């Protein structure tokens with residue numbers, strides 16, 4: 764990475780919540796409501812904003828889940844503004860979540876990715892996620908409903 768590029772992560776607070784909202788609305792097709800953003804303030808280290816030379820350019824928001832006694836971290840949103848992609852911002856965000864999984868003894872991080880989003884599927888593969896099951900009709904609001912692949916990474 765060029766020494767002139769500085770990538771830093773920051774906590775989400777009531778004062779910068781608008782940044783998460785802005786980045787998600789510019790990058791992602793799904794809209795999240797006020798309740799979701801309010802809830803984002805209560806997930807601790809499972810949400811982060813990313814700054815590229817002090818400019819807010821990316822964000823990740825996850826949720827912790829327990830199913831059949833197994834804890835996992837679910838990536839709800841991950842977004843980097845298009846002009847700032849391929850500089851390592853997404854990787855830094857996902858690495859933070861993986862470290863958080865390790866710190867809290869969580870063994871799996873996973874996400875759903877729209878089957879047509881080849882860019883995201885290949886990105887997740889690049890950062891060590893495996894493509895798992897197909898979930899038909901996962902994106903119910905799409906017309907016709909969109910299918911998703913689960914992508915997951917085991918955390919050792």
Ligand SMILES: CC(C)(COP(=O)(O)OP(=O)(O)OC[C@H]1O[C@@H](n2cnc3c(N)ncnc32)[C@H](O)[C@@H]1OP(=O)(O)O)[C@@H](O)C(=O)NCCC(=O)NCCS
Pocket residue numbers: 790791839840841842843844847848849850851852853854855874875876880881882883885886889890
């Ligand atoms: C997916 C996304 C978050 C990646 O962010 P990014 O900041 O560009 O990713 P990085 O620069 O950290 O990429 C990490 C590595 O993957 C590589 N890479 C980047 N995009 C890639 C792609 N589409 N396919 C394969 N590899 C890719 C990078 O070159 C880098 O490789 P390196 O470690 O060898 O240098 C970003 O493209 C994005 O916001 N996309 C739109 C929203 C989206 O699809 N979100 C995910 C689904 S919820």
